[in-house]
Amino acid sequence: MRKIFFISILFLSLPFISFAANQDIVVNEIGAFEAQDYEWIEIFNRGGAAIDLTDWKFYENETNHGLTAFRGDLVIEPGEYAIIANKGDKFAERYPNFSGTIIDSSWSNLNESGEAIALKSSDSAIVESFTYISASNYSLERANPNLADYTSANWQEHSSGNTAGFQNLNYNVPADNQDQQNNQTNEPSAPASSAAGQSVSSSQNQPPVAKAGSDVVANIGAEIIFDASLSYDPEGQGISYMWNFGNGAVSKEAKAKYKYDYPGTYIVTLTVSDG
Known part of the structure; x- marks a missing residue:
């Protein structure tokens, strides 16, 4: 079972100030x-x-x-x-x-x-x-x-046209998804994983614990270091990393560097998996 939880990170370029928005x-x-x-x-x-x-x-x-x-x-x-x-x-x-x-x-x-x-x-x-x-x-x-x-x-x-105004042809939400807010997801996956600040127990396999650090405020164009090196697996297994920077960009590095080109509030996720 994989769970992804979201970390809010604010990026601003004065005098622009952004506040978290409804993301539904x-x-x-x-x-x-x-x-x-x-x-x-x-x-x-x-x-x-x-x-x-x-x-x-x-x-x-x-x-x-x-x-x-x-x-x-x-x-x-x-x-x-x-x-x-x-x-x-x-x-x-x-x-x-x-x-x-x-x-x-x-x-x-x-x-x-x-x-x-x-x-x-x-x-x-x-x-x-x-x-x-x-x-x-x-x-x-x-x-x-x-x-x-x-x-x-x-x-x-779409294979032949579009579904404007209706449920998509490629719509695919797992039936066992829990109620979600702010892009939180809960879907079956193997091996087990968890995300920043969360731990999910399993009788067969203890999932790794994600450590993504604190919220960040930065200027546009400034290089930001996202450090997941404190993440760990309770059973000592090796883990893999996946950063999603909230704008389509991703990284599989434990310590990732990224720059944002536009001011705003971005929701950054870290998912760690074992096995």
Whole structure:
């Protein structure tokens, strides 16, 4: 059994100050394959409370794009899918059978080969930030919206089109997942593992203990050292490391170095595994 727990780390560049944001709104599907005016991203409220997107921004190409309700409102209910469209009228024209919320925005062009995008809350905090992978023919779908995994392990191109506004074709959330918040996950895995500050017992195998250190405040572009060398396995087995820096970047080093290019609040995870 593997459990991943999250450590909040704040990065700021004065005078910008960021506070932790509600992270139950996630990007769930990306329509970069469409013609420019018809491009869109799908967002999903995976939490248990409605979230108001008033004054939120869609960040792309180093630009904060505003969000305006085109159809419906900016309050996203639990379990609701909504579309952020480059041009709301064009999306509605192309997908007349979609009756859900359409949020109008405006950008130049989504890169089919992948690019850095983010959602920012009304106080400019980073809700989610990552670089999506390539998908040039059809939409790019997130398999498990509860995982902060932005690699091909959790994102796949649709086989023949898209599922804008609906559950993804590649949707894959394990049935035994526990209730989750802030990207916390609980899924079967072997060998056993745990994460920072947590220990999970097993009658057959004691999982390793992850030690990720304290929260960090740093300037943009400054090199940060993430040190997991104090992590250990109670049974003395060798362990492997996986850092997820909260924006799609990862490292398997025990002592990893990383620089952030943009201000915001990032959720960094350390997972250690034995065997």
